Amino acid sequence: MTAAVPVAEGLFTWPDHPRLVGSSCAACATTTFPAQQSCPRCTGTDLRPVLLATTGRLWTWTVQAFEPKPPYAADGPFRPYGVGYVELAVEDGDGTAVLVESRLTEADPLRLEIGAEMELAIVPFRRDAHGTQVVTFAFRPVPGPAE
Ligand SMILES: [Zn+2]
Numbered sequence: 741m742t743a744a745v746p747v748a749e750g751l752f753t754w755p756d757h758p759r760l761v762g763s764s765c766a767a768c769a770t771t772t773f774p775a776q777q778s779c780p781r782c783t784g785t786d787l788r789p790v791l792l793a794t795t796g797r798l799w800t801w802t803v804q805a806f807e808p809k810p811p812y813a814a815d816g817p818f819r820p821y822g823v824g825y826v827e828l829a830v831e832d833g834d835g836t837a838v839l840v841e842s843r844l845t846e847a848d849p850l851r852l853e854i855g856a857e858m859e860l861a862i863v864p865f866r867r868d869a870h871g872t873q874v875v876t877f878a879f880r881p882v883p884g885p886a887e
Pocket of ligand 1: 765766767768769770779780781782783784
């Protein structure tokens with residue numbers, strides 16, 4: 741069996757304990773995701789990689805209800821999916837956080853709510869030309885006490 745491979749290098753740690761990898765600017769403490777070579781706020785270049793928390797609050801969301809234009813790629817027929825911004829703190833950080841744009845595992849508007857707690861999930865994305873499963877990151881609602 742061939743191991744699954746991430747959709748891009750450096751987006752998240754893999755395969756043990758997946759966490760998104762961002763970058764933090766030494767000059768102004770701005771956190772970015774994905775990791776950058778230079779700071780989008782102060783143009784500083786002294787950035788270090790940081791791991792982001794695996795849970796955070798849903799800042800806003802929408803449902804992609806029609807197939808996007810290329811280079812969108814997927815296995816099989818299009819199915820609507822959720823897209824949102826999740827606010828993630830820097831793990832073991834000083835409280836700085838970053839808004840991460842992500843797919844959501846949930847596409848039902850009745851199950852998505854601004855402010856809801858979400859958790860990182862590594863999900864199948866597509867198969868490459870060799871049949872290897874390619875995985876990407878998404879966020880799913882953390883089940884509430886009533887579920
Ligand atoms: Zn900066």
